[in-house]
Amino acid sequence: MPKDTSLQSILLIGSGPIVIGQAAEFDYSGTQACIALKEEGYRVILVNNNPATIMTDEVHADAVYFEPLTVEAVEAIIAKERPDGLLATFGGQTGLNMAFQLHEAGVLEKYGVRLLGTPIEAIKRGEDREAFRALMHELGEPVPESEIVTSVEEAVAFAEQIGFPIIIRPAYTLGGTGGGIAENMEQFLALVEKGLAESPIRQCLIERSVAGFKEIEYEVMRDQSNTCITVCNMENVDPVGIHTGDSIVVAPSQTLTDEEYQMLRSSAVKIISALGIIGGCNIQFALDPNSKQYYLIEVNPRVSRSSALASKATGYPIARIAAKLAVGYTLAELVNPVTKTTYASFEPALDYVVVKFPRLPFDKFPHADRKLGTQMKATGEVMAIDRNMERAFQKAVQSLEGKNNGLFGPELAAKANDELKQLLVDKDDRRFFAILELLRRGVAVEEIHEWTKIDRFFLASFERLVVLEKQAAATTIDTIDEPTFRFLKEKGFSDAFLAETWGVSELDVRKKRKELGITPSYKMVDTCAAEFHSETDYYYSTYFGEDERKKASGKEKVLIIGAGPIRIGQGIEFDYSSVHSVFALQKEGYETVMINNNPETVSTDFAVADRLYFEPLTLESVLDVIEAEQIKHVIVQFGGQTAINLVKGLEEAGVPLLGVTYDMIDQLEDRDRFYQLLEDLDIPHVPGLMANNAEELAAKAAEIGYPVLLRPSYVIGGRGMFIVHSEAQLAALIEQGELTYPILIDAYLDGKEAEADIATDGTDILLPTIIEHVEKAGVHSGDSYAWLPAQTLTDEEKAKIIDYAGRIAKKLGFKGIMNIQYVIADGNVYVLEVNPRASRTVPIVSKTTGVPLAQIATKLLLGKSLVDIVDDKARGLAVMPYAVLKYPVFSSHKLPGVDPMVGPEMKSTGEGISIAATKEEAAYKAFYPYLQKKANANEIYVIGNIDAELEAEMTAKQLTIVSDGSFADWVKRDTALAVINLGKEEDEANKRMTALSRQLLVFTERETLKLFLQALDVDHLDVQPIHGWLEKKKQAEQAVIA
């Protein structure tokens, strides 16, 4: 059936700011949906308050609304735009919940908006546990004994009846928030209480735990003709009990017989048909490792993290096809976009194996609870492809950018066997490395299987790697023979690991390897195991067999190094810049080559760059691609710190980098050289010194004078940074052993903080707007609220900011894009740091000023001059007759043990924006979804002291200040609105964490609190698409010129 021509415009709901459980994968799916709908000629209206996304580019939608994802805001957009259809299955759980709420509130009916794709009844049946269980019962599909409970009493009755272990899953939450497995009544009561609190409908599903079963997922698609296909199945290496988002996952399944594979597939097809889904659906099963008994665990009636992974793992673009199905097409009439010679109604055949590893945030949060369970904790993931299991595992590990040396986990060698065993029993995130360490020490596979329930197939693969490690260690770079070397490479041992093993440099290993003629081949991901000719240049490396890359177009090639997995401090913003760079290069007539390993992103959509390499972002893999493709130009400025970290090695290997040299980076990152640079340029910098040990540190801190800011060199996301107010506090830190040397000591200036993103050709600069942080210096820029344009800076301060940026760019002769951070204190503007790369704020600046910074920077990297591409008049600060507020979004409530207090270490996972005519309205938009949930709340709990001015302001706003009584009782009250702890006392961390676990706002900065109080004065919100605001900007600029 062809597309539905009764539709003209479609509203698409995005997933909002990045949180754990809902990350970049929904930018990928949303972008695909936008492209799919636009190419069918529909007017696409998009609502998503996440500015870092690619989907919210004007090219992907006709109207983009950065508005809160609430029923009221979306209704206002519907009233304004009057879309014919609504597509809600591309915005994760947020989108699905929104569709459900709009339906329940009668909004869809009122405005005659049709829900496209999966019907509301199917969403309900998939999401409402009771309805779902009833349907499964009808179909004869087994689900574990379970019960929906809305009270602790009901839960206890169930537990007494079936016994433990029992799994607790709160209804309608992201990434299984609040759930867990209880082994006894005590744990059970705690989890049930928490789960009920987390669920927006105060409902939990409690069920018999099938922990230890194999966890198998199917990605299924269905069209309106009831054609059903399974795009891919995936097997979690970690058995049921660890959230699939935190599990090591392989595709396709490795340990299932055809009988088992087809049994689960038939069940999946039966379920998707019965639910009546149109589009994509993820179905999770638990399979008994010792029989054919299986249980259905979960159904997600929408595209998901798993579907993004499946799309990249197979080449089958699930979201794109799902969007076409939603507007009426059937699978058999859509062409397979990879082969371009076959159709979408088939099931991909893989002739390689895919491994996904989660990227967990415990390097940033060493004190957080590292146990994995049903609540997802990973911020991102990496994917690796190879023809054998061992190298696929190794590539995935290399892609994590962790501290491991090959398969040796950091700090595990010092642990006793019992301690390592405990990590396995606890399902600690370090379990993979712990298993390898135990195997290395001769612990039997059988024992490890007993402790982990991981299938022996995978453990045997790990054991094979340990044997090969020993084989490598028994040779030297001089004695190794060609077949052994080749086999070690085939099984994934990196040059860096071999260098470490042999005590030589990585480039020595590389040289030797190439002398022996051992280089990788590249094979194609083609959806069909080579059965049909395929048109798509999507490649992975392997060390066995022929290279099958297609001939290049003959155009000049540019390599863009991606940013790898999403982690705290390096999020989706970097993917935005990478993708924009690709677009700019293509417009300029270059052939673009992308290397990245993050399956969630748009940059790893094979339809984006001309050639895609799914590889670890290590020096070795990047050099291999550069050599294989004979690349002359490499761009490192859009891949975050990941790409910047490769600069030194690439330069040493003689690779020409566009716009930047290692010396420039070193001048900016080496504190001494950096301060020298600023002094040469007559730019004030914060007084700072460096210490090599604890004694020096104490002496130099005293010399600078407290408060001081301590930080290691070369950091991103503020890892290991501390503000120290006194000698005593410093002594305590030294005592705790938290510091690593050499350490940088800066005076901590209690001033305003601002930053700017600039594009430069080394002569002129383009600085579209200055971002001013709400909080004072000392709060990480990623965790601060911030205004665009700056709201309180004087013209003189702004002029200095621009002037200093120009001086730095010119002095360095830097080309491309950079981010500069400033502190404004005592009438001075200090330059705090310069990042020679695209920053977190590039997308937000580009979107709210209308200046495509990453694209302009790309052109500058190619050698164009700024005066030629940007008009003189357009190079000044943008006139913005509106206020843009960027606000951080934290996932800390999913990470027990993480203190919500903000400081120099970044903790947020994402960001949102609100745009309004006034600052107050913008502040209101930022806090309004929270305030709505707390409609009856008016109590503020104050821990420690607040000043009289704040107290008066709160009282004036009818807020009740509470400062005594049981805090634990108070947080449970409906009247609890927020917690204030401006003193940030270390020993109050528990209260802050308790508040957080109840999802209460915690203010530890006076300025954030003031912003919140400002928001309380507003009671309305207007919705406006971004092009509306930019239109106002244009008018204002013309008025200025006139």
Add this chain to the structure above:
Amino acid sequence: MKAYLHVASGKTFSGELAAPLEEKVSGEIVFFTGMTGYQEVLTDPSYKNQIIVFTYPLIGNYGINEDDFESKRPHVEAVVVYEASREGFHYGAKYSLAEYLQHWNIPLLTHVDTRALVKEIRTAGTMMAELSLSPIPAVADEEAVFPVRAVSTKTIETYGEAGPHLVLIDFGYKKSILQSLLARGCRVTVVPHDTAPEAIDALKPDGLVLSNGPGDPKQLSPQLPAIRRLIDRYPTLAICLGHQLVALAYGADTEKLRFGHRGANQPVWDAVKQNVMMTSQNHSYVVKEGSLVGAPFDIRFINVNDGSVEGIVHRHKPILSVQYHPEAHPGPHDTGYIFDEFLQTVFKGENVYA
């Protein structure tokens, strides 16, 4: 030990033997794209005399069990993979892949760039190949063998207690066809491929099933008049080779595909249900669409990828004939309803035309 696979197009692929080879074997080389189901493939009689290449690189992970055989023994001439698991890790595994093949003296060649080999087959078409201990190519011509005779039963045997009585003519049937019928409450008598029509009449069947089998259907030309007589008399379900024989019996023609359909993901459009099913397939030969013009059949099933004929139904008589494998094993179970449709015609008792 190293061994060499020489394909008729002139290329040689080297690999390591994991199950022994005495000097050399030869056969037609074909590839299977399913990611599971190697045990079923090895024991499917339709692969008689063929060298099978598995495109999925890790084969043997779950070993060989006692339940998933499609016949009593493996029929392939040789097996080619990238990696064969040394052990079968499944609870049901009785042997490793190599142990099982060794038991039947079938060579297993590992560490081969199977993707490159598949691309060669895709380009050059299905061809003869020789697996040899010698690196010097010497590919034998296609021998004029008659594989159906080698795999078809020599005796008549009845399975099941009650229910409608079906005669399954065995051209090399897969056990799953028999099981699909037994599971639906039928009594099934399996007879040799060349059983005379009178002998079948004497069994008083309520319906007839023509099984799958190896090789070129035209090798069975002498049998076509007998087949025609039988299918005109009894409700008939024909599968794979059986389907090709139905078409030939009605004067249509068959031809060889360049590299056949072998896998678990072949999309087939059903003109009656108006949607697409994923099917399991294993065939080199196909019924020529144009040759059906004069025949009293409607084309009900079409391959979405290449538009080839995947199944036909007689306009007036209860003859249902499919190219794909509704019994699955390996592969998706989406088309099991074909057995139900067939059995409905059997239950109606439409077996008197004479």
